[in-house]
Structure formats: C-alpha cells, structure tokens
Amino acid sequence: GNSVTQMEGPVTLSEEAFLTINCTYTATGYPSLFWYVQYPGEGLQLLLKATKADDKGSNKGFEATYRKETTSFHLEKGSVQVSDSAVYFCALSERYGGATNKLIFGTGTLLAVQP
Amino acid sequence: GAGVSQSPSNKVTEKGKDVELRCDPISGHTALYWYRQSLGQGLEFLIYFQGNSAPDKSGLPSDRFSAERTGGSVSTLTIQRTQQEDSAVYLCASSLGLGDYEQYFGPGTRLTVT
Numbered sequence: 039g040n041s042v043t044q045m046e047g048p049v050t051l052s053e054e055a056f057l058t059i060n061c062t063y064t065a066t067g068y069p070s071l072f073w074y075v076q077y078p079g080e081g082l083q084l085l086l087k088a089t090k091a092d093d094k095g096s097n098k099g100f101e102a103t104y105r106k107e108t109t110s111f112h113l114e115k116g117s118v119q120v121s122d123s124a125v126y127f128c129a130l131s132e133r134y135g136g137a138t139n140k141l142i143f144g145t146g147t148l149l150a151v152q153p
Numbered sequence: 154g155a156g157v158s159q160s161p162s163n164k165v166t167e168k169g170k171d172v173e174l175r176c177d178p179i180s181g182h183t184a185l186y187w188y189r190q191s192l193g194q195g196l197e198f199l200i201y202f203q204g205n206s207a208p209d210k211s212g213l214p215s216d217r218f219s220a221e222r223t224g225g226s227v228s229t230l231t232i233q234r235t236q237q238e239d240s241a242v243y244l245c246a247s248s249l250g251l252g253d254y255e256q257y258f259g260p261g262t263r264l265t266v267t
Contacts, residue, residue: 070253082244082258089253127196131253139251140186140209143196 040065044128044144051118051151059113059147061102061128069130071095071104071111072141076125085113085126118151125149155179157259159245165265166235174230174262178247185228186248186256187220191241199243202228203251235266 044061051057063071073085073095086095091106100115111128128144158177166172178185187199198212202222213219217236222228232239242263246256 081260082246084255084257087253087255129196139184139201140198140212141188141196141256142198143188145195 040069040130040132040142042128042130042142042144044126044147047125047146047148049147049149051149053120053151053153054117055151057113057115057118057122057149059126059128059149061111061113061144063109063111063128063130065109065130065132069132071102072129072131073100073102073111073113074127074129074143076127076146078124082127118149120151120153123149123151157245157247157257159243159259159262161262162260163263163265165267168237168266169234171231171233172235172264174232174243174264176228176230176245176247176259178226178228178245179257180226181249182247182257183225183250184248184254184256185222186246187228187230188244188246189241190244190261194241196244199230232264235264237266240264240266 041064070089072087074082075085086097088095088104094103102111102113125146125148127146129141160175186201190196200210200220204225205222217233220230242261244261245259248254248256
C-alpha cells in the first residue's frame with residue numbers, strides 16, 4: 039500500500055542554520071504531497087503542498103519539490119528561526135474514485151531550533 | 154471564521170466503557186475526516202465522509218469503532234467497550250470537498266483509557 043517515510047528526529051539546529059527534512063513516498067498513481075506542521079500546543083496546519091511532478095510548494099520560507107524520479111518531497115529552509123520549532127509531517131493523499139481524500143502521514147520529525 | 158471544533162478536549166474513561174467524540178466541521182465543508190494520533194502508530198486515517206455518506210471506512214481498527222454524520226455537518230465517532238490501546242488523540246478535519254482541497258484540522262480529543 040501507499041506509505042510515507044521521513045527522517046527520524048529530533049533535529050536540533052542553531053538559529054539561521056539550513057534545514058533539510060527528508061521525505062520519500064511509495065504510491066500507486068499520482069498522489070498529491072504535503073507538509074503539515076504541528077506547533078507546540080496547537081493543531082495540525084498545512085505548511086505547503088504540491089500536486090504534480092516537478093511542482094514546488096513554498097510557504098513561510100519553506101520549500102519542497104515533488105520529485106517523481108526519486109519519489110521524494112524533501113522539506114528545506116535556508117535560515118531557521120526559533121519559532122520554527124515544531125513537529126513536521128510529510129503526507130500524501132490517496133485517490134478514491136478519481137478524487138483525493140485520505141492523507142497518509144509519515145511518523146513526524148521534531149525540529150528544535152536553539153537561539 | 155470558526156475553525157473545526159472538537160469536544161471534549163480530554164476524555165478519561167475506564168476500560169470497557171463506551172465513548173462518543175464529537176466534531177463540528179467548518180461551515181460549508183462537505184468532506185469530513187477522522188484520524189488518530191498515537192505514540193505507537195503515528196497519525197493514521199480512520200474514516201471519511203462526503204456529505205452524510207462514508208465511502209471509505211477502511212481505517213477503522215475494529216467493529217468497536219463507528220462513526221456517523223448528520224445533516225452534512227456534525228460527526229460523532231463512537232468507540233464501544235474501550236480498550237487501553239484505544240488511548241490516543243483523535244483528530245477531525247474538514248475540507249470544501251474531495252479533491253485537492255486543504256484539510257483543516259481541529260485541536261483533537263485526547264482519549265485516555267484506564
């Protein structure tokens with residue numbers, strides 16, 4: 039079945055460091071890909087998404103490119119801030135009857151940014 | 154506007170009791186999803202609704218779990234004869250419809266089975 043694999047955490051970085059969180063997926067068909075973020079004490083929020091190969095999703099300085107050839111959707115940010123400390127989830131959406139619906143999540147990666 | 158709301162925020166119950174968890178989606182959202190977040194299993198899909206119908210119940214862990222949605226709005230997830238392994242955070246999400254619409258998540262209900 040479809041699945042998402044993302045790097046184990048925690049990832050600990052100093053402020054202004056470069057961030058990469060790796061995510062690879064296994065899927066039949068052409069899923070959409072997502073990064074969700076969960077800040078401490080808050081609910082899951084969509085960070086960015088890409089719906090087809092070579093699309094780049096971006097938001098709040100974060101970027102990820104849908105790579106079909108490597109089945110990857112790595113999350114990057116050039117300069118992290120303390121406020122980026124959160125748990126990041128990579129996800130794909132399955133299609134049922136031609137429409138996307140349920141999300142399949144990776145295990146989550148805790149990012150801790152130190153001042 | 155109001156986001157997805159869930160109640161209760163916390164629920165502690167004894168093993169063997171039944172519990173009901175409620176989700177109020179964003180007004181106008183026709184699709185509604187239930188997920189479960191637990192230490193052992195991560196974030197996993199349970200069931201989704203389009204309107205009042207549930208085309209995909211494949212994620213429900215056992216027949217002790219059921220869900221319904223009425224009036225195309227509020228949904229209730231019921232767990233009968235709760236077990237300790239049911240302890241988790243139950244998340245509800247809604248979206249404008251099926252397709253590439255963003256799913257908006259509620260704050261979750263933390264269920265603890267003692």
